[in-house]
Amino acid sequence: MRKNETALVWHYTDGAALINILAKNELWAGSAAFMNDTNELLSGSIQLRQHFEDQRAVLSKDVIEGLEEYIPEVKERSRHSYVLSASSDGDSLTMWRYYGRDQVSFALGLDRNVPLVPLARLKEDVHPNPPAGYLDDMYDRDEDGQIVTYPDGSPIVIFDPDSIIIEGGNWKPVIYDPEEQAEIIVEIYNKLREGVEKRNSTAESSRPSFWLYPYLINESLDLIKNEGFRDEREERIIVWLNPDWKFVFHRPGAFGLVPYVKLTGLGGVNDDVYEERFAMGPGRLPIREIRIGPTPYSSQAADSLKQLLNFHGLHDVRVSYSEIPFRQ
Template sequence: MGQEKGELVWHYTNGDALMSILAKGELWASSAAFMNDMNELLSGSIQLRKHFEDRRQTLSPATIEALEEHIPDVRARSRRSFVLSASSDGDNLTMWRYYGRDQVSFAIGLDRSERLVPVARLDGDNHPSPSPDYYKGMYELDDDGQISTHPDGSPAVIFDPDSLIVDGGEWARVVYDPERQTKIIVDIFERLRKGVEGNSATHEDGHMRLWFPYLIKESLDLIKNTGFRDEREERIIVWPNPDWKFVFHRPGPFGLVPYVKLTALGADNRDMYEDRYATKPGRLPIREIRIGPTPYSGEAVASLKQLLDFHGLHDVKVDYSEIPFRE
């Protein structure tokens, strides 16, 4: 999907989070395994499994066995997917009600054409304190259980857990339409089927097994129940590796929630490719901030403009909701 420059997506939040976002230049993408909605990021997996069961009789035993590795029956969300949500609607009553329970809420208008990248929490290329089994499965083994080698004598690596891989970071619209959802499911299933039946990706391939969310991109996680269509949600989904380099934790209602800090490129970073991650936050592509329904819109606009001035964000437009406020 093309990202039209200047088109905004709206990240709804409360006042405390807004002040932190402006001060630090970071947005938090939380682990999909800790979402408040019990069915969040599960709808696509459930539909994919159902399609697999419907097709089972047409598949060979070897293909079925391989697909079982990638289409699990357990309805669990991936801990490797990190999600940042927004809306295409900047004055959405459903969102105002959700975020404005105890105080005035805000919608941050972000330029959807600008990709966001993770902020690294640690430098270095190797896990600073790996567990005893951290590198288990890294190397290809021969029939005697010894590490296979290439002709030059170097070990045959299946997948190095310290490999730097960052995928995602672009905004995509959530899919509510059942017909479009079916098309996505069929496409993903056929790609997986062809992959496991081909010589380049068998069910023994540890890389494919580890990076199932990465291989199917964000399409599966964009499927959502049509009952939520009023939210008009847009998402960024990122899959960073290694965990130790990018994943932070914060307390939450379900335990310590893993999350990734996202920022814009342009600040200091030591990535040799210069476009996958940052080591310090840059300036987020905030173009506008809209204040939620309040009887004191004039005062609220003035105080927000003052805060933006304090942070040097003089070009950010300030507006307020057109939805009538009622006591």
């Protein structure tokens, strides 16, 4: 094993994307709802639904109705999840084959202990172009639809749609082992059931605390993958954030305009030096090494890569080669 490899995760990419990453100090986490693999990020949700169906006979009607809200029958990936993938294997033949069809590919060795944060799209603190009804669910309302107030007359806010909430940003290994997956499914199901039961038995004012449940459980669900892909040794950063208008970009893709989030390092331009949840300007990515994929021209590829790194002042980034023999 190469020195310090255990501290790195490897993001495989092609030359064009590598140039963009080094120039802009950003990695793109794509919307889970637009992933190419039809089964990607669905395995956990499918297993959770099946466990729910197995338990349905022992549940009360109101608990079933509550769980239906959080464990839908329709297999749909969360549009609120943004995913960046890498591998714990820095010299994977599977990954080289996927990214090196027509040209030399590269693997960026990223320090797994350095968090990545979303890069803000806008500086505003409130939606610059709110749609109709944007604030309708912001306040607590009584049975007549009137806004409930505190004794001093100020409205009771349930959820401010412009409040900044960012979850995730750390590398987590994908879970391939079926037994470990089953344990996660049971744990998630039990937490959801307990949450629904508590919500059904308490006052309306306590319900906002349950709002984050779907986001907090999705990370574990989104880490479950069929064991047939075990050789990828995938690791993921999964990010959920609010408000989307502040952080979500779009690019053209096969399925339409694909939403994505730009992830960067802290240390760039920021209006608030104490803000560590996101960045207003790109900071240096924690790239420690770049490995060149199998090629008969490894010397030339290394020379041009080192030149590019020098142009960007990345003099401390190590350049290495795949040890897999090249086959024409």
